[in-house]
Amino acid sequence: MEDIQHKQDILYLVETFYKTALADPLIGPVFEEANFVLENHIPVMVSFWETILFDVITYKGNPMLKHLELHQSVPLYPSHFERWMNIWIATVNEKFSGPVAEKAIIRAKSIAQLMEYKIKQADQKTSL
Numbered sequence: 001m002e003d004i005q006h007k008q009d010i011l012y013l014v015e016t017f018y019k020t021a022l023a024d025p026l027i028g029p030v031f032e033e034a035n036f037v038l039e040n041h042i043p044v045m046v047s048f049w050e051t052i053l054f055d056v057i058t059y060k061g062n063p064m065l066k067h068l069e070l071h072q073s074v075p076l077y078p079s080h081f082e083r084w085m086n087i088w089i090a091t092v093n094e095k096f097s098g099p100v101a102e103k104a105i106i107r108a109k110s111i112a113q114l115m116e117y118k119i120k121q122a123d124q125k126t127s128l
Contacts, residue, residue: 003098007050013104014045017091026083033074052107053100063111064118071119081112 004010018038022028044061051059067076088108092101 001095001097004053004096004100004104007046007054009096010049010053011042011046013091013095014042014049016095017088018042018045020087020091021084024083024087027080027087030074030076030080034070049104053103064115067115068118068122071122076115076119078116081116085109085112 004013018041022031022036022038044059047059048061048063050056070076085108089105092104096104
């Protein structure tokens with residue numbers, strides 16, 4: 001297997017990931033409830049991961065804010081983040097091997113942990 005080397009690899013990774021994620025019984029319904037439009041989301045995610053993995057600044061957005069807003073209408077639980085990570089790791093490991101693939105996993109873990117933490121913090125503030 002080769003490493004993630006260019007934008008086309010990221011596109012393949014993201015499309016493969018979402019094919020599995022959307023069909024997943026735990027996180028698939030989250031996408032449905034959020035009125036998720038895959039065709040609109042794929043280019044954003046490719047840009048996001050291109051920025052993360054290749055330091056090519058093509059993504060301009062705030063994924064933390066987007067997920068905090070999403071959580072207001074479609075609750076996100078630790079189990080959702082765990083499943084997302086399991087699918088992401090499996091997809092990366094099935095399709096790629098190398099330092100950039102490892103970086104994709106490491107960065108995804110840190111992003112998921114931070115999002116989960118921020119959502120928990122937001123929930124604690126609203127329950128006070």
